[in-house]
Amino acid sequence: MNRKLVKQRSEYKWLIEKAGRMNVEGILYASEPLIEGMDDKVAEQVRNVASLPGIVAASYAMPDAHWGYGFCIGGVAAFDPSQDGVISAGGVGFDIACGVRTLHTGLKASRIEHLRTQIADKLFRHVPAGVGSTGKLKLNQQRLDEVLEGGAVWAVEQGFGTKEDMRFIESGGRITGADPSCVSYEAKKRQEEEMGTLGSGNHYLEVQKVVEIYDEPAAKAFGIELDDIEISIHCGSRGLGHQIGTDFLKQMTVAAKEAGLELPERELACAPLHSAVGKRYLGAMRSGINCALANRQILTHLVREAMADILPQANVRLLYDVSHNTCQEEEHEIGGKRRKLFVHRKGATRAFGPGRADLPVEYRPFGQPVLIGGTMGTSSYILVGTERGEKLSLSSSCHGAGRQMSRTAATKKWNGKDVARKLEQQGVFIRSSSMRGLAEEAPGAYKDVSEVVEVSHQLGLATRVAKLVPLICVKG
Amino acid sequence: MWEHFSHPADIGIRGVADTLEDAFAxxxxxxxxxxxxxxxxxxxxxxxxxxxxxxxxxxxxDWLNSLIYEMDVRKMLFSRFDVSITGLQLTGEAWGERIDPNRHKITVGVKAATYMELKVARNEKGLWTAQCVVDV
Structure with missing residues (x-):
C-alpha cells in the first residue's frame, strides 16, 4: 500500500483521517509488512465505507484485510438505525455466515497416528464436498423455511446432534428475526439439495493437532490441551446465501439509484435499516445465517458418524462456532453510551470480551473463542476476545490468513498434485476432488497467518490461546 | 475472445467481440x-x-448470475451460448450437460458474478468488452 494513503499512529495502528464525505475516520490494524502487502484499494474501500450514512465509531480494517466488494475483506463497520444507518449486502458478502466451527474429539494425537489415511479417506467419502455434490437431505421450499427459521436448533430437532451443542454456537444456534418470506424462490431452490455439503474454494474440513498453548486458563476453560485432536469446519450458507447476496445486491442498487444515493462503487449498495428493502434484507440475511448454522450442524453429525466408524471412543463435542460474514445487532459503548448497532463484519470475526451473556457460562469469565483458519500447510489459531477489543474494534478480530496472490497467479505458479505431495511430506494428508483447486489454495497464495494473529494479539483485538497444525485436510 | 484477469481474492472474467451479444457469450x-x-x-x-x-x-x-443459478440447481456445466439483446432485455440459451465427475475436472464453484470491475464498453475500433469479477 502506498504509505501516503495512511498515517501510522502506533506500531500496529494506521489512520485515514476524516476528509471529504467521510463521516468517521478509517482505522487499519496491521504490522508494517502487512500494510506493505495490502492493496491501495483497501484504503479506498475503508474510506468509502466511512462515507456511508449512520456509520459510528470508525471504518475498520483487520490485519488480514484485502481488496473486497464494496467493503474490504476484513472490514468492520457499525451503523446506528436511529441515525439513518444503513445495511449493505456487499458488507456481508455472498457467502452469508461463512464461518468456522471447531470440534473436540477427546483424542490425543498418538491415538490417530496410524489411522490417518483411514480417517482422511472416510471423511472424504462421508462428507459431500465440491461442485455438484449433494447432501442426503432433499428439502422442499416449505421445509427449507423451517431450516431458515430454526438454524442449528432445527438440525438438532431432526436428529443431527444434541441440545448441548447449541450452547457453544453463536446466538445459541438460531438467530432471531429471520424471515424466510424475504428469501426468493431461487435462493431456496439452490439449497434444496445442498444442506450438509461443504462447498468448494477455500472451504475445508480439517483434522488438527494442538501444538502450543499460550493462555493456560483460557485453554482450560475452552477444554484444550497440548496434543489434543480437534476438527474444524470452514463453510457457510451455500447456494442459498449466495443467491440472497445476488438478489439483494441488485435490489439495493436499484433502491439506491431511485433514492438518488450516490455510491462510490456499486458493490457498496445499501439501504437504510428502516427502509422496506433494508428490513427485507435483514430478514433474508438472518435466514442465511440460520442456514449456515444448520449446515455446519449437519456436517458435525457427518463428522461424528465418520469418527464413530473408525474410533468409537471419539467424543466429538463443540468447542465453538462463529461466523465471519455477518451483520449482527449488538450493543456497544460509543462515547460513554450503550447503543444498539448493526455491526457488519465482512471477513472479520466477532470477538466478545468477558461477561457477554451470549457466551457459554464456562467461557464467560474469559471471553469468546475466536477461531482463525489458516491454510492447508500452516497453522490455525484459537484466540479469545478481550475487554480492550470492545473499544478498539467493536469486539472484532481477523478471520484467517487472507490471500496475497490471485487464483490465476497461483495456478500458474503451482500444480495441484505437487502441492498435495509436498503437504503429505510435511505430514498433512490432503483429500480433494479438484487438483486445480488445490493449486489455487496453495499455502503460498496466502499471507502468513501467524503475522496476522500476532497483530491481533499485540493490540489485544483478541489474544492467543492455542495454535493448531493440520494433519488431514478435506477440500471440495 | 475470452480471458481471465487477476484479482487479489477471486477471478476476473472478460469477453471481447464484434457485437455486444457475442461479448456476453x-x-x-x-x-x-x-x-x-x-x-x-x-x-x-x-x-x-x-x-x-x-x-x-x-x-x-444478471446474465452471468442466471447462468450460475441454472448450473447450481441443474448440476450442469455449459459450453455454448447464444445471446440476443433488445434494449435492456436479454434472451439467451446456454448449452451443456450434467456434471460427470469422471469426465469433468472441476476447479472451483462460482458463488456469484459481482459488480466489481463490472464493465461493458465499446472501443474506438468498435470492439465490445464485457467483464466482471466472480466470487469463488
Missing part, C-alpha cells in the same frame, strides 16, 4: 472456464435464460 464462456475446461463439456441440452435490467452492465451481471 464470450464472458459466459470465460465463466465456465473458471469452473472447468469447457472443451470437456458437451452441448447436449439447452437451458433458456431471460433477464432484464436497469442498464447494460447490470444486464451482464
Amino acid at each position: 464470450q464472458t459466459a464462456y470465460a465463466l465456465s472456464a473458471v469452473i472447468c475446461d469447457p472443451q470437456t463439456v458437451e452441448p447436449l441440452e439447452a437451458v433458456e435464460i431471460r433477464c432484464e435490467s436497469l442498464d447494460v452492465e447490470l444486464l451482464l451481471a
